[in-house]
Amino acid sequence: MAPSVEYYCPCLAASPHPPPPHLPSSSYSFHPLHNLFFCEECDAVRCNRCVMVEVSGYYCPNCLFEVPSASVRAEKNRCARNCFLCPNCRNTLTVVPSDPPNDGLDRTSPIVSTSLGEPPFFLFCNYCRWDSAEVGITFEKPTGLAAQLQKYEDSAPEALEFDRLKEHFEPFLRASSSSSAITPSSSHHHSNPITAAASSALARDIPGVGKYNPLTRSRSGRDKGAHKTDIPDYKARVEVGSAAGLGAGGGEADAEFVRHLETVAEVATVEQRWVNSWASSLHTGDLKPLRIPLQSKKSKRCPSCRHILIKPEQKAQSVRYKIKLVAANYLPAISVSLPHARVALEMMKRSALNRSTAQPEDQNPAAAALLAGKTYSFHLSFTNPLYDPIQVRLKKAQAMPTPGSEAIGEKAKRPPFQVNLPSAAFPIAAFAEAWEYEDDEDMFGLEDDDDLDGLGRLQKDSRGKARTVGVVEKKANVTVVAGEVILTKEARGNVKFNMLVSYTYRSDDPDPTEGNETGTPSRHASNKQPEMKNFSFYTVVDLGPIVPREETRHDTDL
Amino acid sequence: MDAPIYYSRAEYIETDTGNKVSRRATIAGPQNIILGGKTIIASGAIIRGDLRRTGPGHAVVISLGRYCLIGEGCVMRPPYKTYRGNFNYYPMKIGDHVHIGNGTIVEAATIGNHVEIGKNCIIGKFTIIKDCAKIADNTVIPPNTVVPALALFAGSPGQLVEDLPESTQEMVEAHTKGFYARFQPAAAER
Ligand SMILES: [Zn+2]
Ligand SMILES: [Zn+2]
Numbered sequence A: 001m002a003p004s005v006e007y008y009c010p011c012l013a014a015s016p017h018p019p020p021p022h023l024p025s026s027s028y029s030f031h032p033l034h035n036l037f038f039c040e041e042c043d044a045v046r047c048n049r050c051v052m053v054e055v056s057g058y059y060c061p062n063c064l065f066e067v068p069s070a071s072v073r074a075e076k077n078r079c080a081r082n083c084f085l086c087p088n089c090r091n092t093l094t095v096v097p098s099d100p101p102n103d104g105l106d107r108t109s110p111i112v113s114t115s116l117g118e119p120p121f122f123l124f125c126n127y128c129r130w131d132s133a134e135v136g137i138t139f140e141k142p143t144g145l146a147a148q149l150q151k152y153e154d155s156a157p158e159a160l161e162f163d164r165l166k167e168h169f170e171p172f173l174r175a176s177s178s179s180s181a182i183t184p185s186s187s188h189h190h191s192n193p194i195t196a197a198a199s200s201a202l203a204r205d206i207p208g209v210g211k212y213n214p215l216t217r218s219r220s221g222r223d224k225g226a227h228k229t230d231i232p233d234y235k236a237r238v239e240v241g242s243a244a245g246l247g248a249g250g251g252e253a254d255a256e257f258v259r260h261l262e263t264v265a266e267v268a269t270v271e272q273r274w275v276n277s278w279a280s281s282l283h284t285g286d287l288k289p290l291r292i293p294l295q296s297k298k299s300k301r302c303p304s305c306r307h308i309l310i311k312p313e314q315k316a317q318s319v320r321y322k323i324k325l326v327a328a329n330y331l332p333a334i335s336v337s338l339p340h341a342r343v344a345l346e347m348m349k350r351s352a353l354n355r356s357t358a359q360p361e362d363q364n365p366a367a368a369a370l371l372a373g374k375t376y377s378f379h380l381s382f383t384n385p386l387y388d389p390i391q392v393r394l395k396k397a398q399a400m401p402t403p404g405s406e407a408i409g410e411k412a413k414r415p416p417f418q419v420n421l422p423s424a425a426f427p428i429a430a431f432a433e434a435w436e437y438e439d440d441e442d443m444f445g446l447e448d449d450d451d452l453d454g455l456g457r458l459q460k461d462s463r464g465k466a467r468t469v470g471v472v473e474k475k476a477n478v479t480v481v482a483g484e485v486i487l488t489k490e491a492r493g494n495v496k497f498n499m500l501v502s503y504t505y506r507s508d509d510p511d512p513t514e515g516n517e518t519g520t521p522s523r524h525a526s527n528k529q530p531e532m533k534n535f536s537f538y539t540v541v542d543l544g545p546i547v548p549r550e551e552t553r554h555d556t557d558l
Numbered sequence B: 001m002d003a004p005i006y007y008s009r010a011e012y013i014e015t016d017t018g019n020k021v022s023r024r025a026t027i028a029g030p031q032n033i034i035l036g037g038k039t040i041i042a043s044g045a046i047i048r049g050d051l052r053r054t055g056p057g058h059a060v061v062i063s064l065g066r067y068c069l070i071g072e073g074c075v076m077r078p079p080y081k082t083y084r085g086n087f088n089y090y091p092m093k094i095g096d097h098v099h100i101g102n103g104t105i106v107e108a109a110t111i112g113n114h115v116e117i118g119k120n121c122i123i124g125k126f127t128i129i130k131d132c133a134k135i136a137d138n139t140v141i142p143p144n145t146v147v148p149a150l151a152l153f154a155g156s157p158g159q160l161v162e163d164l165p166e167s168t169q170e171m172v173e174a175h176t177k178g179f180y181a182r183f184q185p186a187a188a189e190r
């Protein structure tokens, strides 16, 4: 894995500090910058785990038709046009006529016009060659197939049973919404009349099944009693014992089927049966074409102030947004690299160049590894997205003794590595449109060393390693700084640490809520004294795995 | 910042609009192929501009936008079908900022803008890939598949894995522009 930097989202947590970087669970708190949002109102980073998501529109991922919400309900969240998934492999099915195609090739890609051709029509998978005629589904006309299939679906025993359940609980649903605040203890989810009714229905005696008597029932039993009497017992359409007889799976029939199997392919896989909410037939031959589930476009809101962070354009396939507040437009983008690994790769590529074009991939020669007991330099490159210059200051977050780690017995050992970051603040120039467009060549430095402006000129040793901690390079709106990591001889695992990034920027808008902000006076001798603000965020820097000493020899031998 | 990607100057032909085409690529029927500018065709790629619709006149068979990359060993072949008894090829249109990984075979009808296709994929005939979609490495997209905007497809047959982030367009654009800028002749030959 290439070295990486991810950004911390506190997800409204009380503590502003990120979790220790080494815990596997910590990965949920760190995200690539481009996955994060930024709430201007709260002046805070938000992520997909904490934002509130709302559906702003439905569409079919195959025919791309935008489906109005009213139809979504009636059509049960699936496309009502001619869009079907193969029940065998999940490829999209094609409608084909039953007259033989005019050349043999066409059978594998039946892009035959459906306006001609002879009935009956059937659905064909051009990936696994499943077809609906195999399971006895054919159509007289090549149109309106979804409606016909939905008729089957809606008349299936499980669908009827579900409708009946819904009908049964409808009065309680209505009652609960009108009298939701009757009992003060109604916040307890067991005392809600719907769940009470459902649990009483579920706890009903089933012939041959022992009665389950959870302890919690006795606790919630008292306040539930008030509602319990209002709810008549649900009477199923199909009794549990007889469901197997309807081909719904289970029972002696399945055992008999499995006993006489000739190939495993006769049994539908779990993935193929997964979509059913009801125990379904084991037979591959009973799989039905699936109407394609709809997809949605989503709006996202800040979980704290509810301001909209993401609002897509109405059109389903548009990739534009009416509102798009992404963190990448507010926080500097950080990338990390290991100069010694880069040098090693370059050597390799140059030697390979005569063969063909070298692509920069994750090749990992031994020379690029991090060896225990050694000291390495690393480069952090900061890109400023703002139209004003910023001042950045870095700090390694203290590896706080976690309450959990001590309990496990992992006592505060000597840390496996020590990180040195530049202690002084460094500037990053403003982003300018001109750098973004047209001849970007200048920006990426065809001239290698000329741009070093003296400020952070480093002595490079023969292998190109920069030894100093500080600014290495400044180009356009990018500043590269060098840090250093000292690995102990016993170091193991990944070189992974939390880093606090603080930056000072000029605030454009005269802030009405001034005083709340950690504004700092301008250091620039500007004539208008622009208001400066400070923003801090945590990141996790992962430089990659440490190669232990013993293994080193092995690696170089290979 | 990422390191430059060097190529041997002798291998690539650079056009006035900044397209870089490897001499080791096979460009059949170049008069039927349009390259938008700053597009790279890597070595070993095969582009079948010769498979054109029957009939008189000039026809564009394959068009590629700006900042595209056709990786090493890719095959770009227009889709065909027999319609009302007539066999024919149909044009392939590819937008801007489209990267196609090494060893991938493409027979799509249209590929939108800002699309990333991985290595060793098969993109079946008449596939439509909308803007900002991504196809993972080693994916097989069967013929006639529609890949919606901002969707990540993977597997065989390719299926939706997840929605891509809202900032995909900017990221892909930065990546394709960065790649073009870093794609330079080897220093020794300057
Ligand atoms: Zn969050
Ligand atoms: Zn559809």
Ligand SMILES: [Zn+2]
Pocket (backbone or CB within 6 Å): A086, A087, A088, A089, A090, A091, A125, A126, A127, A128, A129, A130
């Ligand atoms: Zn199939």
Ligand SMILES: [Zn+2]
Pocket (backbone or CB within 6 Å): A039, A040, A041, A042, A043, A302, A303, A304, A305, A306, A307
């Ligand atoms: Zn907010």
